[in-house]
Amino acid sequence: MAQYTLYCAPNTYAMCAHAVLEEVGADYTIHWVELFTDTPDPAFLAASPHCRTPALLGPDGTVFETGAVALYIAERHPGAGLVIPPDAPRRGTFLQWIHYLASTLQPDVIIQYHPEFYHSGPELQDALKDASMQRLSRVFATLEAALSEGPFFFGANPTVPDFILGTQTLWDVIFPGGDISRYPNITRHREALCQRSSVVNMLAQHHAETALRSGSNA
Structure with missing residues (x-):
């Protein structure tokens, strides 16, 4: 088992x-x-x-x-x-980014995909998405600065917040204008994470399941 x-x-x-x-x-x-x-x-x-x-x-x-x-x-x-130990000086920053990505980034990402969770009318949904995208632009500016030394939050090796961020930045639609390239540090981060065999293997399984479901719905 x-x-x-x-x-x-x-x-x-x-x-x-x-x-x-x-x-x-x-x-x-x-x-x-x-x-x-x-x-x-x-x-x-x-x-x-x-x-x-x-x-x-x-x-x-x-x-x-x-x-x-x-x-x-x-x-x-x-x-x-993948973890900064509890007694390490960077532990607070490690926890900070985990919670920032969950409580500040993720809610506005969800709005880009599912504004209907919050409003039933199309006009209100569009207004909500526009306001959310403005917030996202500020969030990405913060993350861009945090990744200046990169490629990951804590240098050359990824930790938990890198996986939380990197598997969201795969979705271009969450960026203003659908363009990640305006954030070169975030782009570098995504590219570095996607080179890891763990992410390659994960994406292959998700692509296969998506294809299977598409075939079953054809």
Whole structure:
């Protein structure tokens, strides 16, 4: 039996946890799920009360929320070097970026894809997306500065916040004008992360699942 089961939908926030599982060399299985359905998978619902991915079943039970899942995996596999230790001077900054990406970046990213979560009318949805994009431009300016020494938050090797950020910046639509290139440090960060075998393997699985679902809906 695998050490972990990741409840996962393709091309979602589950990519972060999936890549971290690959990075640490964990023994895991993927339980692919459907989102936005009136009949969610019972095991998925038990693991994630709002039926959002990722959710993880591990030796200690279930964990949900992207940052929590990624940090939980990384701390259970310290040899992978994805965590700044609690007694290290940069620990506060490490935690800062994990929470910044979850509480400041992620909500506005979600608005770009799902304004209907907040308003039913198209005009209000468009206004919300425009306001959200203005906030995103300021968030990306902050992240651009943070990655000035790069390619990752803490130099040459990635840690948990790099996976949280890098699996979101795969989506060009979240950038003003859909153009990541106006942020060269973030572009460098994404390119460096995408060169890692963990991310290559994760993306291959997500592309395969997307293709399978497209074929089944053809």
